Amino acid sequence: MxxxxxxxxxxxxxxxxxxxxxxxxxxxxxxxxxxxxxxxxxxxxxxxxxxxxxxxxxxxxxxxxxxxxxxxxxxxxxxxxxxxxxxxxxxxxxxxxxxxxxxxxxNGECPTTTPDADPILDGVIGILPIARGCMSDCSYCITKRATGKIDSPPVEENLKKARALVHAGAREIRITGQDTGVYGWDDGERKLHVLLERICEEIDGTFRVRVGMANPKGVHGIREELAAVFAEQEKVYNFLHAPVQSGSNDVLGDMRRQHNVEEFVEVVDTFDDHLDEWTLATDFIVGFPSETEDDYQQTLELLEETRPEKINITRFSKRPGTDAAEMKGHGGQIKKDRSSEMTDRKMSVVGAVYESMVGTEREILIVENGTDDSMVGYDQCHRKVAIPGAESDGVERGDFVTCRITGHNTVYALAELA
Structure with missing residues (x-):
């Protein structure tokens, strides 16, 4: 062994x-x-x-x-x-x-089950990869060479895995994949909303489900169904990660992202219609080779229009073997300046969200130990909340607690037990 x-x-x-x-x-x-x-x-x-x-x-x-x-x-x-x-x-x-x-x-040995063969990550967080691969062909992405086209196991198989996670002690199931929004596409029908509904209705227990990255094109085709499941199922976090990458349709075309800005906005509008409060997470690439100053300004405008609460900003870098690597790019200073400005906008948007939470009461699922005596968890919108002194008060990972938001540190809230 x-x-x-x-x-x-x-x-x-x-x-x-x-x-x-x-x-x-x-x-x-x-x-x-x-x-x-x-x-x-x-x-x-x-x-x-x-x-x-x-x-x-x-x-x-x-x-x-x-x-x-x-x-x-x-x-x-x-x-x-x-x-x-x-x-x-x-x-x-x-x-x-x-x-x-x-x-x-x-090395050819026969499997022998051992007592510690559990599927839990970090004690109470279970990771559920529902599929491998995607349906995209982005001009800058090298990961596609590793993962290939979408390969979706049946809903029943993923349901069985989710049930095993809950029975093993998971209180938060994180559904993952290169593009969760196209789960089932290879079988002719996108089924993410079906899987979510069945996990929530057929698995006993107290837990939450977070949906991982789903490209806007895949979500767009099932936006009504998916938003309805989010609204109807309390176990699903009101959180969607849909990476738009640019606010310019010209750049999205050069990136071969398949979606356009209007489709991304339609996804956001649909979730706004169904949910009183939710978190939009998205990604932006700044300094793509064909990104002009006007394209960049359109991206800033999209950020302000949609107000995503979680934003990942990446400076474009050439990946060997990709089509974008052959394009004449920008100098490092341009990418640095654009990244810096967008980061400032990001912090302003995110800070405003956490400021709006101050004074409200929230139910928090505790998932990890914080610094010193604090515990850390997430509210229904998967917004991060730290509770100083909670460990001394007997709070443990996996607990649901009610707390009052007392302040924030721009990217997470501070709270006290109610």
């Missing part, structure tokens, strides 16, 4: 892949150890979303190659999209698809 050490970088979906790898390893009788120096095999689950991340992955792979006395296995998006980079860097490792990692480590 092998001792393994695993490190995961990147998105929640990647973390879900690592949990699946770990569960299969534990089912095979293998067990985790602290630190690569104590492992028979070290596993690096990589990300490659931007150039800086790629450099960090190569650096960490070299370090693990030196620190691990046993084998090194590299998987994840960079491994699948740019596996040759590791060999060229002189790193001695097996580069494998996520699905192939457990079998490689097990």
């Amino acid at each position: 092998a001792r393994y050490h695993i490190e995961t970088y990147g998105c929640t979906s990647n973390r879900g892949e690592s949990r699946q790898i770990e569960r299969q390893l534990r089912d095979g009788g293998h067990h985790p150890v602290d630190g690569p120096e104590n492992a028979d095999v070290a596993i690096l689950n990589t990300c490659t979303v931007i150039e800086k991340t790629e450099r960090n992955m190569l650096t960490r792979a070299k370090e693990l190659d030196e620190e691990t006395p046993g084998d090194l296995v590299i998987t994840g998006c960079m491994a699948l999209a740019q596996g040759e980079e590791f060999e060229q860097a002189g790193i001695d490792a097996e580069v494998l698809h996520w699905d192939d990692v457990p079998e490689h480590v097990r």
